[in-house]
Amino acid sequence: MKNYGVMLKRVGTIASVMMLFSLFSSCEKEVFDPALTHEFTIQSIANGATYNIKVGLPTDYNPSVEKYASIYVLDGEENFDFVSNKCKEISDKLAVTNAVVISIGYGKDRSIDYTPTEVSAVTGGGPQFLHFIKTQLIPAIEENMSVDTARSSRVILGHSYGGLFGAYAFSTDSKLFGNYILLSPSLWFDDLISLQFEKDHRNKNKDREQLVFMGIGETENSGRMQAPFEAFYQILQDNYTHIKLEKNMEENLGHMGSKNPNIVKGLDYYFQNR
Amino acid sequence: MKAIKYLMLLIALLFGANGIAQKDISVITNELSTLRQLTIEPGIGIHTNFGTDFLVTNLMQWNPRKHLSFASHTSFNINNITQRYFNSVKTNYNFSINQKFGVGTTLYSKKQSHTFLLMVGAKYTTYKETLDDERFDRVGSTITAFSPDYGLMYSLKRGWKKYFFTYRMYVPLYPWPTKGSNILYLDGNMDNIALELGFGIKIK
Numbered sequence: 421m422k423n424y425g426v427m428l429k430r431v432g433t434i435a436s437v438m439m440l441f442s443l444f445s446s447c448e449k450e451v452f453d454p455a456l457t458h459e460f461t462i463q464s465i466a467n468g469a470t471y472n473i474k475v476g477l478p479t480d481y482n483p484s485v486e487k488y489a490s491i492y493v494l495d496g497e498e499n500f501d502f503v504s505n506k507c508k509e510i511s512d513k514l515a516v517t518n519a520v521v522i523s524i525g526y527g528k529d530r531s532i533d534y535t536p537t538e539v540s541a542v543t544g545g546g547p548q549f550l551h552f553i554k555t556q557l558i559p560a561i562e563e564n565m566s567v568d569t570a571r572s573s574r575v576i577l578g579h580s581y582g583g584l585f586g587a588y589a590f591s592t593d594s595k596l597f598g599n600y601i602l603l604s605p606s607l608w609f610d611d612l613i614s615l616q617f618e619k620d621h622r623n624k625n626k627d628r629e630q631l632v633f634m635g636i637g638e639t640e641n642s643g644r645m646q647a648p649f650e651a652f653y654q655i656l657q658d659n660y661t662h663i664k665l666e667k668n669m670e671e672n673l674g675h676m677g678s679k680n681p682n683i684v685k686g687l688d689y690y691f692q693n694r
Numbered sequence: 695m696k697a698i699k700y701l702m703l704l705i706a707l708l709f710g711a712n713g714i715a716q717k718d719i720s721v722i723t724n725e726l727s728t729l730r731q732l733t734i735e736p737g738i739g740i741h742t743n744f745g746t747d748f749l750v751t752n753l754m755q756w757n758p759r760k761h762l763s764f765a766s767h768t769s770f771n772i773n774n775i776t777q778r779y780f781n782s783v784k785t786n787y788n789f790s791i792n793q794k795f796g797v798g799t800t801l802y803s804k805k806q807s808h809t810f811l812l813m814v815g816a817k818y819t820t821y822k823e824t825l826d827d828e829r830f831d832r833v834g835s836t837i838t839a840f841s842p843d844y845g846l847m848y849s850l851k852r853g854w855k856k857y858f859f860t861y862r863m864y865v866p867l868y869p870w871p872t873k874g875s876n877i878l879y880l881d882g883n884m885d886n887i888a889l890e891l892g893f894g895i896k897i898k
Contacts, residue, residue: 530772560714617831632734639819639882641775642746643785647823673696676881677869 431591440580449551452476452504465633466548472497473557475565475650476504478511478518484567489519489562489573489694491687492553492597494582495530496523499683504578506684510691519575520567524557534581534589536617537610546588548642554596559637572598575690578677579603584614587652591617591625592658600694601686604640615651622659632656633663633689637673645675664693700735728807728854730896732756735851735860737892739769741883747773751890753849753862755809764798764810767847767864773821786834788821792843809849813864818842835844844868851894862890 448658458475466518474496478488493503500523511518528549538544562569576597578586583605591601591614608613636649653667668685670678732755739749751769758764773788801808817840824834838843845866851857866886871877 441702483801519787571709601897608783611781612783612825612827612830619829638837639841639885641773641788641821641837643777643788643823644780645823646785646835646837647783647825647833650835651830654831654833669837672839672873672882673879674882674885677876677879679878 424551426429427580437621439565450501450505452501456481456694462560462637464527464548464552466551471527471552472525472638474500474523475561476500476521478520479508481566485518485569487566488517489496489575489578491519491521491575492525492535492566493521493577494578494585497525499523499605502681503687504682508686510687514691516691520565522561530581534578535609536584539610540554546585548624549585550589550593554593556595558662570598575599575601577601577683577686578605580675581606584609587614590616594621594625594628594630598629599690601633603635603679603682603685604637605634605688607652607654608644612648615648615655618652618655626660627662629662630660631690631693633686635670635678635686636668637670637675637678639672639674640678696711728802728805728851731758733851733896735894736891737860737862738863739888739890739892741771741885743885746776747771748775749888749890751892753860755849760764761799763800763811765798765809765811765813767771767794767796767813767849768792779826782825782827784824784826786822786824788818789798790819792817794843796847806850806852809851809883811847811849813845815843817841842868842871842872844874856896858894858896860892860894862888864888886893
């Protein structure tokens with residue numbers, strides 16, 4: 421009986437250690453191939469901040485024969501490796517040309533850079549950040565990398581405040597990007613200011629060809645995310661004649677949990693419909 | 695691989711509970727007044743998402759043996775109760791119902807008992823938000839969701855007669871790690887950690 425008890429304890433200990441090992445190993449951060457990654461910094465003239473830029477190249481990157489699409493990723497320090505790896509996986513699966521992934525690290529606080537208007541001391545730097553992307557980052561990338569300079573080959577991908585920034589770019593400077601992956605966008609910000617921007621600029625934007633993917637989590641029930649998300653989607657659907665539009669709601673996931681599944685679905689939609 | 699992970703989790707929990715129960719059995723006497731066979735324990739509580747959800751709950755616990763516990767836990771949650779209008783977004787309604795069943799073990803002392811349970815069940819959530827701003831069309835969004843609900847529950851009962859106070863804590867294991875191992879899923883778990891207070895009645 422005593423031996424049986426000792427044996428049970430040992431089995432229990434081994435099972436616990438295996439379980440913890442399994443859980444911790446599943447938390448490892450994925451890394452994109454360092455040999456295909458370039459890194460540099462740019463100081464923004466508009467706001468003085470220095471941004472760490474990472475560029476992920478396709479495996480078969482060949483500047484002499486190919487011009488690639490470019491995917492600009494906000495919250496780059498968190499998303500670069502995941503987005504780069506998924507671009508490779510999805511383009512391989514679909515047998516289409518991969519894109520160059522450009523991730524933008526944090527210069528100022530993300531709540532400053534990604535919000536279009538000032539409602540507190542830590543918001544309202546969106547216009548300067550967009551100016552930096554337009555006048556410094558995109559020209560630097562297009563000068564030094566073999567990327568297609570057409571608007572239709574540029575994508576912006578953002579989550580939460582990053583999604584809000586994408587919606588801001590969509591409305592106020594639609595010539596810059598032709599494709600938008602907007603994930604759990606904080607469209608509630610400043611009393612629905614992004615919906616107002618869209619309304620104000622609708623006439624000049626509504627006939628442009630563009631692709632918009634919107635994603636959200638099913639359990640984002642904090643009383644601010646779902647209704648503006650649905651309203652923005654319906655406005656695009658009803659008013660934009662040449663838009664390729666898709667939305668996705670991730671089952672049983674919240675604001676952060678839905679991010680990566682929606683990135684995958686957004687990239688998949690982009691690669692299939694660009 | 696996923697099934698092995700769940701199995702290991704279950705084995706580890708049961709062995710842990712068994713080990714603790716074996717250790718304590720020698721100091722527990724059969725005359726303990728905290729020993730109860732069947733209890734009903736209504737309570738109220740909050741989720742740990744900044745305390746914006748209000749919970750009305752009930753735990754029924756049956757101990758067929760001293761260290762073997764079965765339980766049924768029901769929770770009706772009025773979610774986001776303190777913020778029904780935010781930046782022109784109106785919450786029309788927002789509630790969820792959880793029903794779980796569990797198995798575990800109970801440890802006893804002179805005036806209190808501690809129950810550890812592995813719970814499995816389902817959660818139904820429904821909510822509606824409406825854009826309420828005259829500048830824009832009135833757009834509503836209604837979400838109805840069913841999800842599994844797994845987790846660990848701790849229940850403290852303090853008191854030694856027919857009536858007693860009870861405190862419960864529930865830590866969900868869904869969506870992380872049972873839906874997926876991505877650590878970002880944890881925000882769903884954090885939103886549903888429940889803290890409850892109530893009183894209990896010994897039926898048997």
